[in-house]
Every structure is written in structure tokens, then in C-alpha cells.
Amino acid sequence: MGESMNTAVQTWVKTAGTMEWSPMPDHVSLFHREIVSAAEADALRVRASSVLCEKIGVGGAVLPHFHNVAEIIHITAGKVRLLCNGEWKSYQAGDTFLVPAGVVHSVANDDASPTEQISIFLPVEEDAPRNRFFETIRVPVPTERPLTEGNRQAGQRRVLPDESPEHFGREPYRIIDSVRGNDAWVRAYDAAGGE
Structure with a gap:
């Protein structure tokens, strides 16, 4: 608390037109735009591996996998099935998943149109200060x-x-x-x- 305003840097904007959708070939009909890269997080002086906007096509899925980082997934459009603690469950836009590092998870499109989600990848640090x-x-x-x-x-x-x-x-x-x-x-x- 009591932080002073930082006047040494300025806000920068990444417009949708500058962030192209790229396929993620290890998954099925999954595309992403990187909202914040690790280098951009470093410039902001925050700890983040990546922040992605992801789109899963009809019949597509983020196949089962795990990370060495924690992941927060917020569904912004459509209905999905999540592999959650070994079981497939249905969720929809507005739902958020908090996935610890090392936990197997998967998100599959369960809708008649593409689904979208924001995925935030955060480093896991033993001695990190409390949030x-x-x-x-x-x-x-x-x-x-x-x-x-x-x-x-x-x-x-x-x-x-x-x-x-x-x-x-x-x-x-x-x-x-x-x-x-x-x-x-x-x-x-x-x-x-x-x-």
C-alpha cells in the first residue's frame, strides 16, 4: 500500500490486429494469441510465463497435459468439457479453472461453435512472498x-x-x-x- 505513481514508464497497447491467431500443433483445432509474453511480463516487473487468448474449434481440444507452472483458465465464450481431477465435467463461459503445476488437465470444445478462453501461466515459487x-x-x-x-x-x-x-x-x-x-x-x- 501507499505506492507512488510510476511516471518513468508508459502504458502500451497491443491491438487485436497486431496479435495473429497461431495454431498450436500439439493439440486439436487449438489457436492462440499471446496477450502477454514472458519478456513483456519482465518489462512490467511481474512474474508471469505467458497470458494467452485461446480459441478451440468445433470438435477440437487442448489435449491432456501438465505444466511446470500454475495455470488459470477463464472461459470467455461457449461450453467446454474439462478434465478435472481425473473426471470430465461440463462448464461454460464465465467459469474459471485454477490448475496447480504438475496436474493433468484438458479442455475440449463442447459447443456448436468455437470456444474461447484466457489462459494465464504463472511460475510456482517456493519462497515467493504472499499475495x-x-x-x-x-x-x-x-x-x-x-x-x-x-x-x-x-x-x-x-x-x-x-x-x-x-x-x-x-x-x-x-x-x-x-x-x-x-x-x-x-x-x-x-x-x-x-x-
Whole structure:
């Protein structure tokens, strides 16, 4: 927390037109575009082996395999079958798989059209520091147009999950008042009426 803004570097953009679909010949009807390479991750000063956008054609599959890195797979389009802990199970767009290093897995298209997924490959390190939720610091730069979020006008309070380890279940929430910049910690009310 309390990180300062990095003004020494700039954001760069890789447009869809510059990232071509390439076949992955060790699998069936699998194509990928590399969103972030290991070298780009190094330039960002983060640990990542690769981030891919993958497309599996009708009848295609990422054949059973394992990695020496952890993989996070998020299905963005279609229905798939996942080889999960030795069993094939059905999943769909919006589902995410967390695959530890060394675990055999496979994803097969189970739809009438191509499926798509984002696959994030992360190094596994014994002595890596513990992860934590990130901090966002707003800066006073005007937007191009007035913004709204559902029934909430920009600048009104919103509630965000805390980075604490009890994030699942009855977690604390951090209230961010983006107009005044005030932070306050409160306990989330559970379905039975709160604490």
C-alpha cells in the first residue's frame, strides 16, 4: 500500500490486429494469441510465463497435459468439457479453472461453435512472498464524458472487497468515498441480518 505513481514508464497497447491467431500443433483445432509474453511480463516487473487468448474449434481440444507452472483458465465464450481431477465435467463461459503445476488437465470444445478462453501461466515459487489484493489510487484527471454505474453517479460511495484472508464468506468491506477520499472499515451484513 501507499505506492507512488510510476511516471518513468508508459502504458502500451497491443491491438487485436497486431496479435495473429497461431495454431498450436500439439493439440486439436487449438489457436492462440499471446496477450502477454514472458519478456513483456519482465518489462512490467511481474512474474508471469505467458497470458494467452485461446480459441478451440468445433470438435477440437487442448489435449491432456501438465505444466511446470500454475495455470488459470477463464472461459470467455461457449461450453467446454474439462478434465478435472481425473473426471470430465461440463462448464461454460464465465467459469474459471485454477490448475496447480504438475496436474493433468484438458479442455475440449463442447459447443456448436468455437470456444474461447484466457489462459494465464504463472511460475510456482517456493519462497515467493504472499499475495495480496491490490490498491487503487484515483488521480484527478477528467473523463471524456460523464460516467454512471447503474443507478450510482460517478463519485458516490461504492463497496469493495477487502484484501484480508477472510475474503470468502463473512468478509470485511472497505468503503471508498471517491469524492472526499475517506476510507472506513465496516463489517458486511450476512443474510441473517448482519452482526
